[in-house]
Every structure is written in C-alpha cells, then in structure tokens.
Amino acid sequence: MLEINPERFHETFEQYSEVGGTANGGLDRLALSATDGEIRDKFVSDLEALGLSVRIDELGNIFGRRSGADQSANPILIGSHLDSQPSGGRYDGQLGVLTALETIRVFENLDIETQRPIEIVNWTNEEGSRFKPALMGSGAWVGIHDVDEILSTTDEQGTSVEDALTQIGYDGESPCNPNQIPHAYLELHVEQGPVLEECGREIGIVEGILGMAWLEATIYGEADHAGPSPMHTRSDSLVAAADVITGIRRLSNHLADDVVTTVGELTIEPNSVNVIPSKASFTIDLRSYDYDVVTRGIDQIEAELSSACTREGTEYDLEELWRIPHTEFSQQICNSLETVADELGLSHERMIGGAGHDASYLADVTQTGLVFVHSVDGKTHNEQEFTQWDDAVAGAEVFANTVLKLANSEETSQ
Amino acid sequence: MLEINPERFHETFEQYSEVGGTANGGLDRLALSATDGEIRDKFVSDLEALGLSVRIDELGNIFGRRSGADQSANPILIGSHLDSQPSGGRYDGQLGVLTALETIRVFENLDIETQRPIEIVNWTNEEGSRFKPALMGSGAWVGIHDVDEILSTTDEQGTSVEDALTQIGYDGESPCNPNQIPHAYLELHVEQGPVLEECGREIGIVEGILGMAWLEATIYGEADHAGPSPMHTRSDSLVAAADVITGIRRLSNHLADDVVTTVGELTIEPNSVNVIPSKASFTIDLRSYDYDVVTRGIDQIEAELSSACTREGTEYDLEELWRIPHTEFSQQICNSLETVADELGLSHERMIGGAGHDASYLADVTQTGLVFVHSVDGKTHNEQEFTQWDDAVAGAEVFANTVLKLANSEETSQ
Structure with a gap:
C-alpha cells in the first residue's frame, strides 16, 4: 500500500492555513477575495513545481494535469475547494485540496506512472457566502449553470464574479466545461457532522447527500x-x-x-x-x-x-x-474505498452527508466518490473546526490508494 | 390674536424639505451628516436674516437670540430638531423648528417687542439613529450627559460625534449648558400617534411623556x-x-x-x-x-x-x-395653551405623548410645554408621515400666541 508523508502533508496544511488565517485559528478566505487570490497563487506554484500542466477556466476553476501512460484515457479528477466562510474553519475544503496535492506528490516521489492522467482541481466558490449560488464553479462546469449568467452575478457590494476574477487575475481562458469527461471524481472532506464521532470509526464512506x-x-x-x-x-x-x-x-x-x-x-x-x-x-x-x-x-x-x-x-x-435533489454516489467507488480502508486496517462507516459538496454536481457527469474524515464535535463553518491530524492522514492514505486503483482501472465506461 | 403667514410658512417648509428629501417624499437627514450640515447652514442664514444673534455650542446645538425689552430677563426658549430618521418623514422635528422660526418672523413683521428675550433652538441629534443616545443635544445641555463622553461617542463606522461636528463645521465654541436658565421652553411637534385622529380634535396639549x-x-x-x-x-x-x-x-x-x-x-x-x-x-x-x-x-x-x-x-x-423616567409638563403652560386654543376657536385634547422629545429633558430645568398637531394615520418615522397644512397652521397660531404671552409674563420664577 502507498504511504503518504504525514509531516510534509501537515507542513503544507499549516502554510496554506496562514493565508487568510484568523486570530482564533480559523480562516476568512471568501471566494475571489484578495486572500483567495493569494492562496490560488500558492496552489498554482505548487502544481507547477510538480511539473503539472496548469489551466484556469473562465470561472477561475484551477486544474493541474499529470500525464498518464495513455494520454487519451479519461482522467481521474481529484480535489475540492480553497475558499472559506467569512469566519470559517481551516479544514473545510482546504483539507480535500491538500489531500489531492499530497496524493500527487506521493506519485511523483515514487515515480508512479498511472494508466490514466490525473487532474487535480480547486473549484471556485464552493461556499456561496459572497456570491450565490454555492458550488458555483463545479455547477457551471457540469452544465447546471450558464457561465455568462454566473459571470454577471454580483456580491452585496455590487461586484460581479467577472470583475472579482479579473481583480485577482483568475479570469482564465479555458472553457468552463469538461473537455474530457473524467473517468471518475474523488473528493475528501471533513464530515462536518457527528456521525463518525458517535460511531467511533475513522473513515466515512459517503453513499449520498441530502x-x-x-x-x-x-x-x-x-x-x-x-x-x-x-x-x-x-x-x-x-x-x-x-x-x-x-x-x-x-x-x-x-x-x-x-x-x-x-x-x-x-x-x-x-x-x-x-x-x-x-x-x-x-x-x-x-x-x-x-x-x-x-x-x-x-x-x-x-x-x-x-x-x-x-x-x-x-x-x-x-x-x-x-x-x-439528493445525490447518490457510485456504489463501485464506495466498495473500492471500503476495500482500501480494510487493507489499511482502518474502521469505516457508510453514511449520508448533510452538506452539499462539489462531488454532488460531479455525480451528474461521472462516477463519483466522497470520503469523510472525523471533525471534532462535528463543528464546522466555525473557527473552532478541528480534525486530529492522524484522522487526516488516515483519510489521505485511503484516498491516495483509491486514486491509484482508479487511475489504473481499465474499464472504458464512466 | 396674532396671525401667522400660512404661505410663507409653507414655502419655508417646502424649501427645508428639499435638503435630504427622498424620492418617496420623506427625509433622510441623519444627525451630523452632510445633509444635516446643509440644512443647518440654511437655518443659520435664516436666523441671521432676521437679525438674531446666533451661537453654536460644543455639541452643535444652534441658538438664535432675539432681544427683549429686559435683556437680563430669562428668555423663552422655543424650537425642536432638524435631524431625521434614515427613512423618516418631513414633519418630525422640522415642523417644530419652522413653527418657532415663523413665530419670530411674525414678531419681526409686526415689530413686536417682548419683555423677555426669545431664543430659537435646533437641538443636535434628537433621533439617536446614527449616534446614541437620542435627545443627545438637549440631554447634554440640561446636564444629563457629560459633554466629553458625548463627543467621543461613535457611530457604526467609528466616526465620533466630535469628528462629525468638525466635518460639517458645527463644532461650536459656546459651552453646552444654559448660560441663563430659560423662563420657559415651548415645542411644537407632530403627534406621531392616533389620539387626535381618533378624537377628531385639532390641538394636542401634552401633559406628559411615557x-x-x-x-x-x-x-x-x-x-x-x-x-x-x-x-x-x-x-x-x-x-x-x-x-x-x-x-x-x-x-x-x-x-x-x-x-x-x-x-x-x-x-x-x-x-x-x-x-x-x-x-x-x-x-x-x-x-x-x-x-x-x-x-x-x-x-x-x-x-x-x-x-x-x-x-x-x-x-x-x-x-x-x-x-x-416619565415626564410631567407644566400645568400652567397647559392651561395657557388651552386658553389660547379656545380664543382661536380651535378644539383641543389633553394627552400623554408616547415619544421622547427634547421637551422631556427641558422639563428638568424649566417649565415646559409641548403642543401636538395631527399626523394622518399616526404614521411617523416613515416617508409617508403627513400633516394637513391647515393643522400645521392651527398649531403654529396656538404656538405663536402662547410664546407672546410667556414672553411678556412677569413672574420671575421659572
């Protein structure tokens, strides 16, 4: 089984948490704000350092592509979001993006060549706090929203998404839609609820979303x-x-x-x-x-x-x-996650998630999986949001090994 | 009996209502805002045109003094406030100041020399909407508030009363306290409630305030x-x-x-x-x-x-x-108002007022009276606030004639 590097993973998490970090240990990194711009710059430079090919789409979604042995194969898409609530926590979204980043770093370090390309993504405005609707970038990417309508949406100060993207330099040129439908989408997120805490298990395998x-x-x-x-x-x-x-x-x-x-x-x-x-x-x-x-x-x-x-x-x-509507995730990916968790000796629980995630929209276009790790007291959207690092590491190992399986899977169907 | 000039009175009212006037016929003239500064300039220039001696105190309360035959006699103080709620009406406060102004204009036109001096006043920040507390200028003037504390009070944007006064040029030099205790204070105000409407009478004689x-x-x-x-x-x-x-x-x-x-x-x-x-x-x-x-x-x-x-x-x-605490007004002034209203053939009703007025604080230092005129539907703090001009004129005639009596009264007590 692949092992991630817990120290490197933690150090990266701490560095990212400084951008927009609040005095109370939370994050204030509203979508398309100056601090969102700053964290995006850091993310892009981390992707480039790994030799990934970076593209920004019209809504500022950031993709980094790692080649596969078969460049024409549909890629595995992994990621989450770097924006936060106005007084949000450090784990919501950010942990998922950095788990995907750590996964690619592990593949690079071990010189693993996967069959399929792997793409990492940071979705624009998951939170919906400054601009509505939430899940904006992923929703437009899968075709739920019209890109031009989204670009002209304004925040309470009257600033449009388009102007906010330009202000931070993330008005990209790549069209906001899948040029290749991903073979699968996988996301890791903190649970933001009490289920894992109440049942005392380590890994949440999410079968659907309210x-x-x-x-x-x-x-x-x-x-x-x-x-x-x-x-x-x-x-x-x-x-x-x-x-x-x-x-x-x-x-x-x-x-x-x-x-x-x-x-x-x-x-x-x-x-x-x-x-x-x-x-x-x-x-x-x-x-x-x-x-x-x-x-x-x-x-x-x-x-x-x-x-x-x-x-x-x-x-x-x-x-x-x-x-x-409610989302049902891929039972096949749920099964893979379960197998990997068993192989790693980690306890797991199948569950329904309460929060919307970018994965909800991705499930419209491809087989999708969502992994939860434990949040203490289930607290989230709150500066006190906290996940034990051991739980984050356990989640990342389940994640990386599942990505490896998916990236070498030969089915041609989605 | 004195008669006021209804057309002049109305024309002045319309001019004053343009400063901070809203599209819906109301007023947006928050205390110490730019529009409050503008209306104060107009008021001061109107006082100077009447030959009054104008002074501004430390809290921006504006006084205009008309001499009396006995300059050492305690003056009659008359007035109200020119500030408004954010979406307020045109009558609240402004009608009282302009009734006092019209009273002095009548005295000037008829060359009436009163025994006592008459002072007209515009109290700073009656509404308490931008800066708290309400009745700020009159409260500090009678000694309820400490002037320095009030000067350092801030609005929600962090601007202090002191800075706001400086910005509009009303950081006066006269001390904020009575240099001569007034012989009496008289104020006219719209009722802002339904009593006059329900009893169908013209003049409200206010015996006290909640x-x-x-x-x-x-x-x-x-x-x-x-x-x-x-x-x-x-x-x-x-x-x-x-x-x-x-x-x-x-x-x-x-x-x-x-x-x-x-x-x-x-x-x-x-x-x-x-x-x-x-x-x-x-x-x-x-x-x-x-x-x-x-x-x-x-x-x-x-x-x-x-x-x-x-x-x-x-x-x-x-x-x-x-x-x-609740306020009790001077029964003697209530009786004078009643006599004058009878002499003018106007119907009247004694009542308790629900709203705080600068008169409430003035009652702490001198005999005080408050006259109400009818507000349609009792609506106030609302752009739809409305008083029939005939009612305003009736109130102003009761007011002017009562001021004349008070200004020639010889009692030396307050």
Missing part, C-alpha cells in the same frame, strides 16, 4: 414610531418573521427524521431602535434525503408565512434561490 | 453547518432571539394598558445562508407612563431571555442603553 432548497422570504410591514404607536395598530415585519422562524424550527420535528432547517441570514429595515421594522428578509435552508419531503417542507414554510402574516397584518414574498 | 428604557440583548450560540448538524445538537442564537421577540410582543398585553414594546434593531452573525447563527443582537424599546411598570418590564424581558436561552442552549447578555 437534497436541499434555499429560499428567501421577505415580510413587508409598516414603519412607525416605537413610542406613540399603540400595539393594536402595528404591522411589525420582525414580529411576523420571529413567528415564522419559530415555526420553521418546529417543522423539522414533524416532516421526517433526517430533516434539518436553518434560518442563516436575516436583515431588517430600517433597523433603528425606535422604529417598527417595515421589512424583514431571511433565508431558509431546508434539507432531506427524500426530495418529496423537501417539496412538502417548502409548502409548509409558505403556510407558516401566510398565517404569521395574517396575524400581524403584513405581506410576504417567498422566492426559491436554489434547489438540488 | 417613561422608557432602551435595552440591548445579545444571544451567543454556536456557528455550525446548516446541513450536517442534526437539530438536537444546535445552539442557534437566532431561534432563541425569535423566541424572545415573540415573548416581548406578548409582554405589552399583560404589563399595563399603555405599555408599548418594540424590537427595532437586529443583526446576526455570521449571517450566511448555510451557517447556524452564532450571535444575535437586538434592541428593545419599552415604554409606559408608570415607571414601575418599565422596571417590571425589564425584569420580564430578562426572564424571557433566560428561558429562551435555556431551551436553546445559548447564553445571553442584557445591557441597559438608556432609561428616562
């Missing part, structure tokens, strides 16, 4: 002075929103076992201490493996909005920002 | 990913805040008849669609004429916070930003 919807609700009330306006004359958008948020929290209790609901963004206007809020806007994130449950959940959210607004004399809009 | 408290609550939860975090592991600061906001809305139902409660400001962190909010901060505005009820209300808000945070596994802080 389906999800992102909605935006806006409630329209009437601004008025907080003093002389009697309670019975008010139409307070925030009181109605609070009512809906409480209802959304309860939804997950009766829709289905695996349903999670979150209101993550909320802003009110005019946001002044002695003025009744005239407008409250908030997002709703709703997930379940059963896509019918997601659809039913949306209906129930609308019912909550409607009754809260009737009570408070307010009006509302409900907009669907994004919806993605 | 006591109030401004609080800021902060709830600390834990950021985590909206997907893979099961509901039972969450500590969601926004869910807890929604629970408290619902509780605060109910508070007013059982504390006392006249209680009003408002959550006007709310911000959450990190405010990202797929991250459980780690921090939610919101303000609470609580008012009642019975100050014991305000105190009891604060205790109940703390109880709501405590139980919501226990349910959600979150922590909280509750800070008191500002508290002001």
Whole structure:
C-alpha cells in the first residue's frame, strides 16, 4: 500500500492555513477575495513545481494535469475547494485540496506512472457566502449553470464574479466545461457532522447527500414610531418573521427524521431602535434525503408565512434561490474505498452527508466518490473546526490508494 | 390674536424639505451628516436674516437670540430638531423648528417687542439613529450627559460625534449648558400617534411623556453547518432571539394598558445562508407612563431571555442603553395653551405623548410645554408621515400666541 508523508502533508496544511488565517485559528478566505487570490497563487506554484500542466477556466476553476501512460484515457479528477466562510474553519475544503496535492506528490516521489492522467482541481466558490449560488464553479462546469449568467452575478457590494476574477487575475481562458469527461471524481472532506464521532470509526464512506432548497422570504410591514404607536395598530415585519422562524424550527420535528432547517441570514429595515421594522428578509435552508419531503417542507414554510402574516397584518414574498435533489454516489467507488480502508486496517462507516459538496454536481457527469474524515464535535463553518491530524492522514492514505486503483482501472465506461 | 403667514410658512417648509428629501417624499437627514450640515447652514442664514444673534455650542446645538425689552430677563426658549430618521418623514422635528422660526418672523413683521428675550433652538441629534443616545443635544445641555463622553461617542463606522461636528463645521465654541436658565421652553411637534385622529380634535396639549428604557440583548450560540448538524445538537442564537421577540410582543398585553414594546434593531452573525447563527443582537424599546411598570418590564424581558436561552442552549447578555423616567409638563403652560386654543376657536385634547422629545429633558430645568398637531394615520418615522397644512397652521397660531404671552409674563420664577 502507498504511504503518504504525514509531516510534509501537515507542513503544507499549516502554510496554506496562514493565508487568510484568523486570530482564533480559523480562516476568512471568501471566494475571489484578495486572500483567495493569494492562496490560488500558492496552489498554482505548487502544481507547477510538480511539473503539472496548469489551466484556469473562465470561472477561475484551477486544474493541474499529470500525464498518464495513455494520454487519451479519461482522467481521474481529484480535489475540492480553497475558499472559506467569512469566519470559517481551516479544514473545510482546504483539507480535500491538500489531500489531492499530497496524493500527487506521493506519485511523483515514487515515480508512479498511472494508466490514466490525473487532474487535480480547486473549484471556485464552493461556499456561496459572497456570491450565490454555492458550488458555483463545479455547477457551471457540469452544465447546471450558464457561465455568462454566473459571470454577471454580483456580491452585496455590487461586484460581479467577472470583475472579482479579473481583480485577482483568475479570469482564465479555458472553457468552463469538461473537455474530457473524467473517468471518475474523488473528493475528501471533513464530515462536518457527528456521525463518525458517535460511531467511533475513522473513515466515512459517503453513499449520498441530502437534497436541499434555499429560499428567501421577505415580510413587508409598516414603519412607525416605537413610542406613540399603540400595539393594536402595528404591522411589525420582525414580529411576523420571529413567528415564522419559530415555526420553521418546529417543522423539522414533524416532516421526517433526517430533516434539518436553518434560518442563516436575516436583515431588517430600517433597523433603528425606535422604529417598527417595515421589512424583514431571511433565508431558509431546508434539507432531506427524500426530495418529496423537501417539496412538502417548502409548502409548509409558505403556510407558516401566510398565517404569521395574517396575524400581524403584513405581506410576504417567498422566492426559491436554489434547489438540488439528493445525490447518490457510485456504489463501485464506495466498495473500492471500503476495500482500501480494510487493507489499511482502518474502521469505516457508510453514511449520508448533510452538506452539499462539489462531488454532488460531479455525480451528474461521472462516477463519483466522497470520503469523510472525523471533525471534532462535528463543528464546522466555525473557527473552532478541528480534525486530529492522524484522522487526516488516515483519510489521505485511503484516498491516495483509491486514486491509484482508479487511475489504473481499465474499464472504458464512466 | 396674532396671525401667522400660512404661505410663507409653507414655502419655508417646502424649501427645508428639499435638503435630504427622498424620492418617496420623506427625509433622510441623519444627525451630523452632510445633509444635516446643509440644512443647518440654511437655518443659520435664516436666523441671521432676521437679525438674531446666533451661537453654536460644543455639541452643535444652534441658538438664535432675539432681544427683549429686559435683556437680563430669562428668555423663552422655543424650537425642536432638524435631524431625521434614515427613512423618516418631513414633519418630525422640522415642523417644530419652522413653527418657532415663523413665530419670530411674525414678531419681526409686526415689530413686536417682548419683555423677555426669545431664543430659537435646533437641538443636535434628537433621533439617536446614527449616534446614541437620542435627545443627545438637549440631554447634554440640561446636564444629563457629560459633554466629553458625548463627543467621543461613535457611530457604526467609528466616526465620533466630535469628528462629525468638525466635518460639517458645527463644532461650536459656546459651552453646552444654559448660560441663563430659560423662563420657559415651548415645542411644537407632530403627534406621531392616533389620539387626535381618533378624537377628531385639532390641538394636542401634552401633559406628559411615557417613561422608557432602551435595552440591548445579545444571544451567543454556536456557528455550525446548516446541513450536517442534526437539530438536537444546535445552539442557534437566532431561534432563541425569535423566541424572545415573540415573548416581548406578548409582554405589552399583560404589563399595563399603555405599555408599548418594540424590537427595532437586529443583526446576526455570521449571517450566511448555510451557517447556524452564532450571535444575535437586538434592541428593545419599552415604554409606559408608570415607571414601575418599565422596571417590571425589564425584569420580564430578562426572564424571557433566560428561558429562551435555556431551551436553546445559548447564553445571553442584557445591557441597559438608556432609561428616562416619565415626564410631567407644566400645568400652567397647559392651561395657557388651552386658553389660547379656545380664543382661536380651535378644539383641543389633553394627552400623554408616547415619544421622547427634547421637551422631556427641558422639563428638568424649566417649565415646559409641548403642543401636538395631527399626523394622518399616526404614521411617523416613515416617508409617508403627513400633516394637513391647515393643522400645521392651527398649531403654529396656538404656538405663536402662547410664546407672546410667556414672553411678556412677569413672574420671575421659572
């Protein structure tokens, strides 16, 4: 079995974590920000040092290609994302990219020639925090989004994706689509949930991902002075929103076992201490493996909005920002991962992931696998996110050995 | 009886409304902003055109003095404020300043010499929207606030009151305190509530103002990913805040008849669609004429916070930003206003005001009166705020005639 170099892997991880590193040990590396530009430069220079052929596509997705014995064979694509949440952790995305990088370094050191080429990728804007939608680069690459529409999408300051790419020098020329459909896509990620911790196993073999919807609700009330306006004359958008948020929290209790609901963004206007809020806007994130449950959940959210607004004399809009069905990953790759983990003497658990990953979109075009490693307390999107280095190393060894198998596999089908 | 000039009064009102006027017919003239600077310049030039002696104090309060026959007599102080809410109306504050200005114009036109000097004032930052606390200029002038502390107070961008005053050229030299305690203070304001509309009368004679408290609550939860975090592991600061906001809305139902409660400001962190909010901060505005009820209300808000945070596994802080007891105005001035209104054939109603006014602080140092005119639908702090011009004229005539009486009154007491 291949062994990775744990010290080199860790040293690289520490170097990457300094770019956009926060005082509390997290990362602030929003997609296409200056720090995202800086980490991309480092990544490209690391790829070039390995002799990989680097290309940047129109949306800034970065690919590095290592030749195979059969250059015309469909490549194995491996990677993840280097962008982070505004107060995110160091492992989310970055660990997957660096596991792929370490894998290629091991192949180089051992002079391994694989049958198929291997391509490493850093996907643009996985997080969706600055620009929406999330999984932007991979979604456009597989054809879910129109590239021109994505380029003209703006952040809250009105900066477009196109301008942000130009500002950091990642407005690449390669078309944003697969010139060769990969033979397989493999990604490693921190679990970001409690399953591995609760079952006490080392490797998560992900069979699928929850389906999800992102909605935006806006409630329209009437601004008025907080003093002389009697309670019975008010139409307070925030009181109605609070009512809906409480209802959304309860939804997950009766829709289905695996349903999670979150209101993550909320802003009110005019946001002044002695003025009744005239407008409250908030997002709703709703997930379940059963896509019918997601659809039913949306209906129930609308019912909550409607009754809260009737009570408070307010009006509302409900907009669907994004919806993605549940993903099923390749059972063949799940089996390979399981075999490799067994050969390495590592315990493993098959599971369903709660978070969207670039792998979800890749599963639309090729056989795809996703490996999870343990996150302590399941904490993520948080500066306290933490993975024991031994767990990262275990994951990387499962990953590298599985990539080697895939890269020498002779099936011509995807 | 004195008559004011309705056309001149209206024309002046329209001119003043252009400075910081919004597309929807409201005002955006935050305290010490560039537009506040512009309207102050216009006001000072109007005072100088009347031959008044203008002085600016350390907090930018603008005074214009008209001599009286007895220069050593304590003056009558009249005025209000020219700053507005971010999306405020044209009448709130501005109508009171321009009623005072029109009063002095009438006196000038008719060559009336009063016994006492008359001073007109524009108080700095009545609204408290950009800089807290509200009623800043009048509060410091009567000695409730320390001038140096106020000067170093900052807005959300970190700009201090001192720097903001310098930027618009209103960092005056006159000390911010009464060099002569006024014999009386009189202010006219739009009602901002429904009482005059409901009783169908023209003039509100305000006997007092609700006591109030401004609080800021902060709830600390834990950021985590909206997907893979099961509901039972969450500590969601926004869910807890929604629970408290619902509780605060109910508070007013059982504390006392006249209680009003408002959550006007709310911000959450990190405010990202797929991250459980780690921090939610919101303000609470609580008012009642019975100050014991305000105190009891604060205790109940703390109880709501405590139980919501226990349910959600979150922590909280509750800070008191500002508290002001209820105000009782001079019964003698109420009687004068009533007599004048009767003499003018105008209907009137004695009432308690819900909003804080500069008059509330002035009542601490001298006999004070407050006249309300009708606001349509009671709407205020809102671009739709509207007062029929006939109502404004009626108020101004009551105001001017009462000022004349006060300015010729011979009592030496305050």
